[in-house]
Amino acid sequence: MSRRRVIAGSVAASVAGTGVLGTAAGLSIASYFARQVLSPKPPLPDVDILGYDEASVTLSLTPATQSPGRYSLYWDGRDSHARLGAVIERTDGHVVRELLGVDFGELHEGPGRFTGYFYAGPPATTLPLPIEDVSIDGPLGEYPAWIVRGPHSRGDRWAVLVHGRAAARAETLRAVTPLTDVGWTCLSPSYRNDQDAPADPAGRYGLGLTEWRDVEAAVAFAYAQGAGDVMLVGWSMGGAVCLQLLDLSAYAEGISRVVLDAPVVDWEETIDFHARLNRVPMPLNRLAQRAVASPTAHGHFAGLSEPLDLPATNWVRRATELRTPTLIIHSEDDDFVPYGPSAALATARPDLVRLEPWQVALHCREWNTDPDRWERVVREFAS
Template identity: 50%
Template sequence: MGATTTLASAAGSLAAAAYFARKVLTPERKRPDDVELLEVRDDRLLLSATAETVVPGLYGLWLDGGRGHVRIGDLTGTDVADGTVERLVLGLDAGRLAPGGARFNGYHYAGTPDSDLGLPTEHVDVEGELGRLPAWVVPAREGRGSRWAVLVHGRGARRQEALRALPALHAAGWTSLVPTYRNDEDVPAGPDGRYNLGLSEWRDIESAVEYAVRSGAREILLVGWSMGGAITLQFLDRSPLADLVSRVVLDGPVIDWADVLDHHARMHHVPRPVGTLSRTMMGRPWGKRFVGVHESVDVAQTDWVRRADELRHSILLIHSADDEFVPVGPSRALAQHRPDLVHFEEWRVARHCKEWNTDPERWEQLVRDFAAN
């Protein structure tokens, strides 16, 4: 009886660990509404109060299942008793404003560099190892030139995440390339249809850098948000083209996936042994079948605090102490380990990868200065 109970418990832990791993690695295709637009008041909107909508700054709302979009500005009122907030309307990009469900947009922008920022934009294709990867090229004022920035969005995000960075880079004289990568919407999926937490996605960024080099790039600046930061760090570690990179900007980056996964396990009340087993399954050949991955995902390779001595590129690291998704601890630790390479700028109030949103002037000045050196 005792042996049977032990086996059942082990099987349950294995199943729970596999489920948690799959949740982490599986792209979320459905994006449900997460906020209620309660009332339209001329140049203001009344919204339900959520963890996102109560934070000051510049944001957006997807309307009508994603067919419409409105850019919203700072808070103009909060009613704690009613659970509502009022925010400024900065511009309606598509659709119509009417009460109903909406989805919060942390990118603020929702279109393309030309439609939203007025920057001349070339719509190109990067040829990746799995097929065509659409990308935007925003030339510098004097033309494409030899200095190119490659901007890498985060897990489950879209290219629009990068729009916020383009004016600062354009002002600093860089041509910007904003690529897609495997498992993005409308691009080829990986062999397993799963995220590999940067351990395979870096090859698509290598393809983007190759495109830049063929187009005349002789110096590369990399910008990565969240998992885009993890992808960027893997590229710097693994690609022979990393020698072309002169500097790196990381915003809310994943410096250590084990730390992030521990954080989410605690948030979702996953027992510590199950979380540990989940990471083990991701990284071991025997676990690939349970987790559903083509390549093992060894999160130990993503621990850049432990691997800090291996870094050799100048990094501007931006991270909020109030990041609810990727804890700031590893970013602080990396900056402490490599003060010779890492310039750390810590934010407050901003949630995950929304430092620009809460203080765009500070963010853009930092990036302009770093890119101009």
């Protein structure tokens, strides 16, 4: 049975008990922190393109740009895209990476965005399979989605691929080859607050507690197209979305398996992680978590249209409620979603959860550092 518990309590009293700041200042800081977690943000440049030639691109040096593996580079927003390979040279200020190809746009110096997507979606793609654009009727309107079929795809086996928070559907394309190889048709839907999808009424993320309804519409679409077996694949917050769908959807019994890449399996611990990272005093962090769950304070405090039951996202605590075979791929060096809860969930449910730990990879970049291993593990689990 689903557990939908809302934490009540006096937010003002919580602030007064922190002993850190006065009530007004504490509320202001905690509210700001909560809204940073919940607010959709456009993809912003995070790297400088310093130079290029036919075989290489020179980028500013960051932990991401010097990481091993294959990556993606956007510039001019999302109007230009290139695929990058191995590091050729590294100095104190820049890194030179192999240029594998420019998919669309013209390279030039200036700001760019370095991602783990690797494959870009339409208007151009190097994915060796065609992408079909479709629209899914969902709870807030029409949601754009992609269908990808391979030569071995079957019409009765559908994998629904759920991207992460503030990410794009292109994030999911790395899974298409191993899944279509073993017979799956891939459906990559958008969900609320994506750039090309309807906005949430409050313009805030629900951390999976609202987005699951949008992905449920994608599952319903797959069944309407002839699916008899459905698998969920989720990255980061997309993993939290998948877990809520399994808990709350009428379609949950038909989901045969789940693949989670760097998933949020406990939002409380993930928010704690970011509070420590951003030096937010723990009492104020706790206040923020209580406020977004409060039936009376969630709107004024965090701009939410409904309270968010954060304890319902703690699947380590709720491990006994899991019913679906699950593969978790997660890097011990993840810099955004802590690895610990994934390991704890696998320990709690070794009968149902298989954990594939990675090293070195930053958040959601396990495929990038070792695509052969990633695809082999997913192919074996999905077969």
